[in-house]
Amino acid sequence: MARDVKRHGFPMPRSAFVLLLITNVLAVIPHLERVPGWMLPAFGGVLLWRIQVFRQRWPFPGRSVRLLLVVSGFAGVILHHGTVLGPDAGVALLITAYLFKQLEMVTRRDAFLVVILSYFVLATEFLFSRSLYSTLYVLLVLVVITATQVALNHSGSRIAVTQPLKVSAKLILQSIPLMIALFFLFPRVGPLWQLNLTNKQNFIGLSDRMSPGDIAELSRSGNLAFRAEFRGDVPPMRDRYWRAAVFDWFDGRTWHASQADRFDAFNPQDLARGQRRYDYRIILEPTGQRWLMAMAAAEVHLGDARATGLLTHVHKKEIDSALSYDVTSYPDFRYQPDGLTAREGMIYRQLPATGNDAARRHGRELFRKAGESPQALIESILRAFREEEFYYTLKPPLLGANTVDEFLFQTRRGYCAHYAGAFVFLLRSAGIPARLVGGYHGGEAHPIGNYLLVHQYDAHAWAEAWIAGQGWVRVDPTAAVAPNRIEMGSLDSTSDDSFMTDSPLSPERLRNMALFARARLLADYVDYLWFKNVVSYNSEKQNQLFRSLLGQVTPQRIAALLGGVAAVIVLILVVGILLRHPAMRTLDRTDRLYLQFCSKLARRGFERQPGEGPQSYADRLCQQLPAQTTQIRRITEIYLTLKYAPAVQRGNIQQQKSQYSGTLSDLQKDLQLRVRSFRL
Amino acid sequence: MSQPIIDRLVTALGTILLGKDGQIRLALACLLSRGHLLLEDLPGMGKTTLSHALAKVLGLEYQRIQFTSDLLPADIIGTTLFNPGQSQFEFRKGPVFSEVLLADEINRATPKTQGALLEAMEERQVTVEGHSYPLPHQFFVIATQNPVTQMGTFPLPESQLDRFLMRISLGYPDPKVERALLKGKNPRDELEFLQPAVSKTELDALQKKVSTVHVSDALLDYVQRILAHTRESSQFVVGLSPRAGMALVKSARAFALVSGREHVIPEDVQAVLGPVAEHRLSGSRDVTGHEGERLVDHVLKHVPVIGSR
Numbered sequence: 008m009a010r011d012v013k014r015h016g017f018p019m020p021r022s023a024f025v026l027l028l029i030t031n032v033l034a035v036i037p038h039l040e041r042v043p044g045w046m047l048p049a050f051g052g053v054l055l056w057r058i059q060v061f062r063q064r065w066p067f068p069g070r071s072v073r074l075l076l077v078v079s080g081f082a083g084v085i086l087h088h089g090t091v092l093g094p095d096a097g098v099a100l101l102i103t104a105y106l107f108k109q110l111e112m113v114t115r116r117d118a119f120l121v122v123i124l125s126y127f128v129l130a131t132e133f134l135f136s137r138s139l140y141s142t143l144y145v146l147l148v149l150v151v152i153t154a155t156q157v158a159l160n161h162s163g164s165r166i167a168v169t170q171p172l173k174v175s176a177k178l179i180l181q182s183i184p185l186m187i188a189l190f191f192l193f194p195r196v197g198p199l200w201q202l203n204l205t206n207k208q209n210f211i212g213l214s215d216r217m218s219p220g221d222i223a224e225l226s227r228s229g230n231l232a233f234r235a236e237f238r239g240d241v242p243p244m245r246d247r248y249w250r251a252a253v254f255d256w257f258d259g260r261t262w263h264a265s266q267a268d269r270f271d272a273f274n275p276q277d278l279a280r281g282q283r284r285y286d287y288r289i290i291l292e293p294t295g296q297r298w299l300m301a302m303a304a305a306e307v308h309l310g311d312a313r314a315t316g317l318l319t320h321v322h323k324k325e326i327d328s329a330l331s332y333d334v335t336s337y338p339d340f341r342y343q344p345d346g347l348t349a350r351e352g353m354i355y356r357q358l359p360a361t362g363n364d365a366a367r368r369h370g371r372e373l374f375r376k377a378g379e380s381p382q383a384l385i386e387s388i389l390r391a392f393r394e395e396e397f398y399y400t401l402k403p404p405l406l407g408a409n410t411v412d413e414f415l416f417q418t419r420r421g422y423c424a425h426y427a428g429a430f431v432f433l434l435r436s437a438g439i440p441a442r443l444v445g446g447y448h449g450g451e452a453h454p455i456g457n458y459l460l461v462h463q464y465d466a467h468a469w470a471e472a473w474i475a476g477q478g479w480v481r482v483d484p485t486a487a488v489a490p491n492r493i494e495m496g497s498l499d500s501t502s503d504d505s506f507m508t509d510s511p512l513s514p515e516r517l518r519n520m521a522l523f524a525r526a527r528l529l530a531d532y533v534d535y536l537w538f539k540n541v542v543s544y545n546s547e548k549q550n551q552l553f554r555s556l557l558g559q560v561t562p563q564r565i566a567a568l569l570g571g572v573a574a575v576i577v578l579i580l581v582v583g584i585l586l587r588h589p590a591m592r593t594l595d596r597t598d599r600l601y602l603q604f605c606s607k608l609a610r611r612g613f614e615r616q617p618g619e620g621p622q623s624y625a626d627r628l629c630q631q632l633p634a635q636t637t638q639i640r641r642i643t644e645i646y647l648t649l650k651y652a653p654a655v656q657r658g659n660i661q662q663q664k665s666q667y668s669g670t671l672s673d674l675q676k677d678l679q680l681r682v683r684s685f686r687l
Numbered sequence: 688m689s690q691p692i693i694d695r696l697v698t699a700l701g702t703i704l705l706g707k708d709g710q711i712r713l714a715l716a717c718l719l720s721r722g723h724l725l726l727e728d729l730p731g732m733g734k735t736t737l738s739h740a741l742a743k744v745l746g747l748e749y750q751r752i753q754f755t756s757d758l759l760p761a762d763i764i765g766t767t768l769f770n771p772g773q774s775q776f777e778f779r780k781g782p783v784f785s786e787v788l789l790a791d792e793i794n795r796a797t798p799k800t801q802g803a804l805l806e807a808m809e810e811r812q813v814t815v816e817g818h819s820y821p822l823p824h825q826f827f828v829i830a831t832q833n834p835v836t837q838m839g840t841f842p843l844p845e846s847q848l849d850r851f852l853m854r855i856s857l858g859y860p861d862p863k864v865e866r867a868l869l870k871g872k873n874p875r876d877e878l879e880f881l882q883p884a885v886s887k888t889e890l891d892a893l894q895k896k897v898s899t900v901h902v903s904d905a906l907l908d909y910v911q912r913i914l915a916h917t918r919e920s921s922q923f924v925v926g927l928s929p930r931a932g933m934a935l936v937k938s939a940r941a942f943a944l945v946s947g948r949e950h951v952i953p954e955d956v957q958a959v960l961g962p963v964a965e966h967r968l969s970g971s972r973d974v975t976g977h978e979g980e981r982l983v984d985h986v987l988k989h990v991p992v993i994g995s996r
Binding site: 594598601602616617618619620621622623647650651652653 | 901903905906949950951952953954957986987988989990991992993994
């Protein structure tokens with residue numbers, strides 16, 4: 008027998024095993040896109056092996072096989088991630104260990120360990136996503152894991168899979184009020200240790216350099232970049248330039264983000280605000296960068312944000328989880344109209360020493376033709392883009408060494424980064440300070456909530472030129488080539504079918520179907536509300552809540568509040584249990600006394616089955632507990648007499664055997680005394 | 688007062704049917720509550736022996752019919768014959784006009800013949816050509832039958848099974864008893880020397896006593912929980928009828944009396960539940976007729992003994 012357990016494990020109930028398999032699959036599913044590719048076949052193999060062990064076809068793997076598996080699993084994770092630290096590699100390692108534990112699940116204790124590990128693997132999902140939908144998924148899997156635990160406790164008896172599921176669903180539902188109370192009320196203490204969650208590979212979005220191809224990549228991503236929730240009107244399309252970063256250094260091929268935001272603080276005297284203003288809140292998805300999106304000229308109301316001299320805002324550290332902040336924007340502004348410093352003048356006229364000679368000549372020539380007027384030069388470049396054979400496409404031909412030359416004079420096909428880049432290059436050739444700005448443009452107005460959804464495919468690049476007396480002026484060369492792109496947003500403007508062929512089932516493809524579009528927007532709205540009201544709940548908001556509930560926040564009051572809530576929950580549970588068991592309410596005194604006696608015995612492992620009569624119970628007990636025979640017999644006799652004998656007989660029994668006179672309550676008192684004094 | 692008589696009966700029967708105390712008490716309880724008894728088991732398990740012993744011990748006059756497939760209703764009830772001497776028809780009573788009718792292998796007869804007997808059982812009288820003949824004051828049918836799966840049987844329909852208060856199986860004897868049998872002790876030989884253990888008046892008194900056994904409200908609650916369970920649980924194809932409920936209480940009373948108590952406790956109900964309910968609970972899908980055992984186990988396990996209604 009013992010050998011058999013060693014080969015095939017302890018006799019696990021079939022339903023528990025089935026639930027455990029489902030648990031395994033469900034707990035790992037959300038991580039599949041993150042873990043190394045070899046894990047999927049390894050996962051399948053391990054599950055197959057475990058099933059065969061359960062069917063007693065194969066034995067458990069031997070020590071050397073397990074050692075080999077663990078070492079190769081560890082090596083596989085390191086090869087894939089280069090490290091075992093950080094969330095991705097850590098989770099991959101955890102899942103590897105979780106998988107291989109299946110192959111050592113010999114005893115019942117091991118099975119419980121696997122269940123506990125399942126909770127842990129499931130919880131790591133929150134390192135990556137905190138959306139409503141992943142929360143709901145986690146709740147669902149929680150039910151399955153708990154059901155596995157319930158089923159494991161049902162050793163021996165064959166039960167249907169649905170029964171533990173029902174029990175566990177009930178448990179989870181009952182725990183939800185407590186969950187909510189703890190979430191909102193339990194004091195939030197800062198973490199004692201912190202994982203460095205930044206992992207730039209994970210984030211899709213703007214990067215600190217912009218070379219041909221980058222924005223086209225983004226254009227194929229339907230991921231959300233951020234949401235902007237407006238108090239008042241949503242701005243028109245022409246104002247929706249979400250500024251993130253300024254690119255000022257060109258190496259002949261790639262534009263690099265300005266380093267100036269590190270050094271140049273924003274000087275309020277440089278800015279003249281207009282009258283119009285927009286008040287809104289941005290809910291930014293994690294970017295892995297420090298830039299905060301906002302419409303220029305913005306005031307970002309966030310403690311950890313800093314305004315820079317580039318009219319951008321940066322966060323104190325990389326944004327690796329969703330962040331929300333309030334912004335006030337003044338679209339009619341003038342910035343640095345009086346002049347640039349010498350250093351700035353140099354930076355914004357920078358060009359690489361060599362290369363793109365034709366473009367340089369062309370810029371100087373246009374400037375001469377325009378009568379040395381910056382405005383006229385800008386006009387003439389835009390006119391050229393508009394009237395000559397320039398095309399807007401997201402699949403431009405590849406460019407060689409002199410990207411600007413080739414673009415301007417040969418291919419003439421490109422998208423915003425090409426046009427804006429070439430535009431800045433031409434202006435700088437003519438000696439006019441100019442820079443490239445990266446960010447997003449447009450956004451989809453949400454029909455239900457008063458907010459805009461800005462997706463990665465809204466990523467955009469435009470230019471800024473400095474003109475004496477006017478300061479920095481925004482120029483969007485893409486508008487000259489593809490006015491639709493600017494007027495209607497990125498999706499409606501492109502007729503290029505290749506845009507979406509990459510993934511035939513992408514949400515963008517389905518976007519044109521009205522019903523689906525509505526469902527998608529509704530889903531986003533729900534998720535938005537979730538984020539706004541739940542995920543963004545932090546210690547600051549908790550303090551506000553405490554203040555509004557308690558007036559003054561002291562530890563005593565918080566403790567009193569928590570205690571009060573706990574008491575209410577317990578009270579509800581007690582009332583619920585009483586209501587759910589009408590038997591407990593309507594039992595008479597005699598029955599309650601007898602059940603007390605039964606539960607005393609049950610605590611010592613002599614439980615009475617619901618269908619077991621008092622007499623048979625007593626017979627069974629007397630065999631197992633010879634020392635207590637007299638007590639047990641007497642209590643049973645009194646109980647049976649009280650419940651089942653006619654009143655006359657009750658009188659008889661009392662006159663014979665006790666000092667009480669023959670009334671019902673006296674016999675009951677006798678029973679009570681005996682039950683109270685009954686000891687095992 | 689009644690206990691010595693009962694002890695006498697049990698002891699007397701125990702000398703014939705060794706080691707079957709439980710079944711003997713159940714059979715006695717059945718007859719004391721004036722119910723008909725169906726003994727079902729494989730051939731050679733002592734069904735016939737028990738039925739003969741019961742009749743003899745109770746001091747009742749009995750007749751035995753071996754049921755076969757060519758047995759006709761008239762063979763049981765009797766026939767009307769022309770008496771040439773008196774020049775008139777006269778009714779000649781059949782074996783049914785006895786105090787105990789031992790119907791051996793009742794399921795070997797055709798449904799028509801079975802029907803004739805079962806009608807007599809229910810009405811305690813026989814009607815032939817418009818004339819009713821009452822059966823004796825004491826009238827029991829102790830029928831034996833082979834399991835339905837045996838060859839050449841006509842299973843009794845549910846409505847007729849209902850006429851039997853209890854259905855009891857004897858089961859194999861335990862090794863000690865079997866040893867005695869193998870050594871050459873033949874219970875049938877001892878049947879001949881068996882003397883009645885009760886007088887007619889004592890038997891009457893005992894039967895009257897059954898209806899005075901006390902049934903408390905708490906016990907009726909338990910019975911009603913059982914009935915409700917068979918009607919509500921998805922396990923059951925058909926629930927127990929009110930008649931079955933009455934049979935259950937009546938049998939439990941008799942069993943309490945046989946066990947020497949003057950009030951019924953839940954264990955009495957549990958003891959008679961199998962014999963009383965099994966043959967009534969088998970659904971029509973049930974081929975072997977023994978689905979009932981599983982269902983009764985279900986009731987015993989799931990219906991709480993203590994609790995409200």
